[in-house]
Amino acid sequence: xxxxxxxxxxxxxxxxxxxxxxxxxxxxxxxxxxxxxxxxxxxxxxxxxxxxxxxxxxxxxxxxxxxxxxxxxxxxxxxxxxxxxxxxxxxxxxxxxxxxxxxxxxxxxxxxxxxxxxxxxxxxxxxxxxxxxxxxxxxxxxxxxxxxxxxxxxxxxxxxxxxxxxxxxxxxxxxxxxxxxxxxxxxxxxxxxxx
Amino acid sequence: xxxxxxxxxxxxxxxxxxxxxxxxxxxxxxxxxxxxxxxxxxxxxxxxxxxxxxxxxxxxxxxxxxxxxxxxxxxxxxxxxxxxxxxxxxxxxxxxxxxxxxxxxxxxxxxxxxxxxxxxxxxxxxxxxxxxxxxxxxxxxxxxxxxxxxxxxxxxxxxxxxxxxxxxxxxxxxxxxxxxxxxxxxxxxxxxxxxxxxxxxxxxxxxxxxxxxxxxxxxxxxxxxxxxxxxxxxxxxxxxxxxxxxxxxxxxxxxxxxxxxxxxxxxxxxxxxxxxxxxxxxxxxxxxxxxxxxxxxxxxxxxxxxxxxxxxxxxxxxxxxxxxxxxxxxxxxxxxxxxxxxxxxxxxxxxxxxxxxxxxxxxxxxxxxxxxxxxxxxxxxxxxxxxxxxxxxxxxxxxxxxxxxxxxxxxxxxxxxxxxxxxxxxxxxxxxxxxxxxxxxxxxxxxxxxxxxxxxxxxxxxxxxxxxxxxxxxxxxxxxxxxxxxxxxxxxx
Ligand code: HEM
Ligand code: HEM
Numbered sequence: 015x016x017x018x019x020x021x022x023x024x025x026x027x028x029x030x031x032x033x034x035x036x037x038x039x040x041x042x043x044x045x046x047x048x049x050x051x052x053x054x055x056x057x058x059x060x061x062x063x064x065x066x067x068x069x070x071x072x073x074x075x076x077x078x079x080x081x082x083x084x085x086x087x088x089x090x091x092x093x094x095x096x097x098x099x100x101x102x103x104x105x106x107x108x109x110x111x112x113x114x115x116x117x118x119x120x121x122x123x124x125x126x127x128x129x130x131x132x133x134x135x136x137x138x139x140x141x142x143x144x145x146x147x148x149x150x151x152x153x154x155x156x157x158x159x160x161x162x163x164x165x166x167x168x169x170x171x172x173x174x175x176x177x178x179x180x181x182x183x184x185x186x187x188x189x190x191x192x193x194x195x196x197x198x199x200x201x202x203x204x205x206x207x208x209x
Numbered sequence: 210x211x212x213x214x215x216x217x218x219x220x221x222x223x224x225x226x227x228x229x230x231x232x233x234x235x236x237x238x239x240x241x242x243x244x245x246x247x248x249x250x251x252x253x254x255x256x257x258x259x260x261x262x263x264x265x266x267x268x269x270x271x272x273x274x275x276x277x278x279x280x281x282x283x284x285x286x287x288x289x290x291x292x293x294x295x296x297x298x299x300x301x302x303x304x305x306x307x308x309x310x311x312x313x314x315x316x317x318x319x320x321x322x323x324x325x326x327x328x329x330x331x332x333x334x335x336x337x338x339x340x341x342x343x344x345x346x347x348x349x350x351x352x353x354x355x356x357x358x359x360x361x362x363x364x365x366x367x368x369x370x371x372x373x374x375x376x377x378x379x380x381x382x383x384x385x386x387x388x389x390x391x392x393x394x395x396x397x398x399x400x401x402x403x404x405x406x407x408x409x410x411x412x413x414x415x416x417x418x419x420x421x422x423x424x425x426x427x428x429x430x431x432x433x434x435x436x437x438x439x440x441x442x443x444x445x446x447x448x449x450x451x452x453x454x455x456x457x458x459x460x461x462x463x464x465x466x467x468x469x470x471x472x473x474x475x476x477x478x479x480x481x482x483x484x485x486x487x488x489x490x491x492x493x494x495x496x497x498x499x500x501x502x503x504x505x506x507x508x509x510x511x512x513x514x515x516x517x518x519x520x521x522x523x524x525x526x527x528x529x530x531x532x533x534x535x536x537x538x539x540x541x542x543x544x545x546x547x548x549x550x551x552x553x554x555x556x557x558x559x560x561x562x563x564x565x566x567x568x569x570x571x572x573x574x575x576x577x578x579x580x581x582x583x584x585x586x587x588x589x590x591x592x593x594x595x596x597x598x599x600x601x602x603x604x605x606x607x608x609x610x611x612x613x614x615x616x617x618x619x620x621x622x623x624x625x626x627x628x629x630x631x632x633x634x635x636x637x638x639x640x641x642x643x644x645x646x647x648x649x650x651x652x653x654x655x656x657x658x659x660x661x662x663x664x665x666x667x668x669x670x671x672x673x674x675x676x677x678x679x680x681x682x683x684x685x686x687x688x689x690x691x692x693x694x695x696x697x698x699x700x701x702x
């Protein structure tokens with residue numbers, strides 16, 4: 015009985031883990047997909063540490079069955095080749111917030127992102143995204159080399175300035191690097207994924 | 210297919226022998242043989258329940274008040290929300306399931322628990338791993354995969370060793386059995402430990418990238434639900450229903466079908482978490498097909514358990530454990546049918562990425578898993594402690610608040626999720642509409658969170674009274690005795 019029970023799981027393991035990993039290992043990065051920089055990788059780590067994935071997906075689904083493309087999340091569905099540099103994956107399962115697969119195309123402005131992280135409601139009044147003030151530093155006065163964030167009076171601290179930490183800058187670098195608007199990569203796994 | 214009726218009958222007799230003929234004294238010996246690890250596990254589980262409740266409530270309130278406690282990194286939504294999942298799944302449910310397994314095995318194998326100390330140490334090692342993992346998670350160290358956030362260097366090895374030690378005690382007891390026939394609960398419990406270890410190790414290997422990492426992620430998460438949480442809780446329900454009602458399980462054959470179909474099909478289900486996503490369509494199609502095939506085990510288990518209880522639902526008035534086991538069994542059928550529906554592309558295109566999934570999660574993990582474990586504790590603790598639960602009021606309060614509160618939670622998010630999904634499917638409305646459409650329902654969920662939490666406090670306080678107060682039980686009547694039976698006809702004699 016144990017043997018049988020183990021056999022079923024190992025069978026599933028082969029079909030869903032081992033087989034795909036050998037099939038997908040040939041997928042190559044499309045030429046337009048840039049290898050992430052050191053700073054972008056740090057930003058990705060900040061994205062993971064602070065659990066952005068619990069509200070944001072990074073995938074554009076098939077246009078035939080969803081409105082992902084028609085509502086502007088991307089110009090095409092995402093394919094395995096788009097993700098070759100991703101470890102671990104950040105596909106996500108919730109859209110409490112909008113998809114971020116092409117956020118760098120939709121919202122390329124770093125200053126927008128910085129203020130949005132500091133206080134989302136300063137830019138998007140109806141937003142339910144949490145603020146991340148801990149990615150910034152409150153200082154009585156800016157010191158040499160500090161990058162200061164301009165915050166509208168309603169959301170600014172009463173005294174002092176808001177300084178952008180390297181973590182906040184890295185996270186924004188990562189977000190603005192999320193651009194997958196190049197044409198569909200032509201790989202065997204891609205053809206495979208077409209219905 | 211010809212099932213020999215005779216054979217089935219013989220098996221049923223086996224069964225009934227098994228469930229009825231051990232003397233009370235013999236049972237007591239078995240229960241006492243596992244006293245230490247069983248009580249330890251339940252104690253730790255209840256503490257995790259409290260922690261997980263606080264984390265869940267806070268996560269819920271943050272939807273209504275996004276600026277609530279946002280100043281500190283360790284309190285940000287993106288950390289306490291996975292902390293809630295891990296505290297509830299690996300802390301509350303899994304630790305309580307260790308105790309349930311260690312209590313069931315001696316009874317069903319008719320022998321003392323073997324290697325009880327190893328099991329106790331295993332529970333402690335597991336708990337240590339979880340504490341390390343959760344502290345790191347709140348500090349911002351996460352492996353980044355949903356359900357596998359706990360640190361693979363410092364936390365996961367402890368979890369593996371801990372579960373293996375409890376599993377060793379389970380298997381050693383099985384090897385020492387004094388019965389010829391193995392009741393279906395033994396199958397589920399014994400299989401679930403090696404299953405869990407395999408999937409947990411496979412899920413945590415560090416070398417997957419890209420979409421393959423997503424495939425492994427959902428292979429693990431889905432099987433953690435099906436081959437671990439579901440397996441042990443079905444075992445418990447399969448034991449409690451016939452035992453409390455005092456008649457054998459309806460069909461031995463159906464319980465076999467249920468077990469093997471679960472093992473075969475559930476394991477292939479994982480990719481239905483990625484429908485429409487960027488993975489090869491044959492993988493998704495395999496999982497959707499396997500999801501539909503899940504009808505077989507689900508209906509087999511549903512019929513088997515229903516037919517065991519049918520006609521005796523009135524007995525629920527006398528036993529809170531039975532009440533909870535029956536609700537849990539029905540919820541298992543409900544959550545599975547909901548899940549099968551959700552795995553269909555035509556439904557999934559609406560509900561994927563929405564709060565519908567959260568409603569489904571809690572229908573499964575709360576109405577099925579958590580209520581089954583509450584039922585188990587109501588039945589097991591008095592037998593191990595040799596003391597009755599002190600207050601029927603508290604039992605009633607607990608069951609009504611948690612069951613009612615969670616029903617509200619699920620209905621609210623079910624509706625909110627569909628509205629959100631429809632809004633996301635309408636291009637041109639903008640994202641704002643989808644946020645606006647969920648707000649009232651999320652608020653309702655926060656209200657239900659408070660109701661459920663009060664229920665948890667009542668249960669925790671009551672467990673404390675049971676374990677530590679010296680006062681003798683004042684209970685004379687079972688908690689639901691005033692409730693008129695609605696599902697059985699009054700027989701006039
Ligand atoms: C006091 C009762 C509870 C409350 C208020 C509560 C609240 C929540 C909240 C707010 C979330 C996040 C939802 C989101 O991201 O949109 C969540 C997720 C989750 N909770 Fe609970 N919860 C409770 C009990 C439980 C229990 C007892 C379990 C398990 C035994 C559990 C398991 C989970 C899981 C697995 C998720 C992740 C769901 C998913 O990813 O789809 N919860 N819960
Ligand atoms: C035949 C049985 C079942 C099927 C076919 C099924 C199907 C599904 C599907 C398709 C999803 C993904 C939804 C989405 O992301 O759009 C899902 C998620 C989930 N299911 Fe089930 N389900 C079944 C039974 C169960 C049971 C018994 C439980 C609990 C014990 C459960 C707990 C969950 C949880 C917690 C999630 C959320 C995972 C996450 O996103 O974190 N399901 N299920």
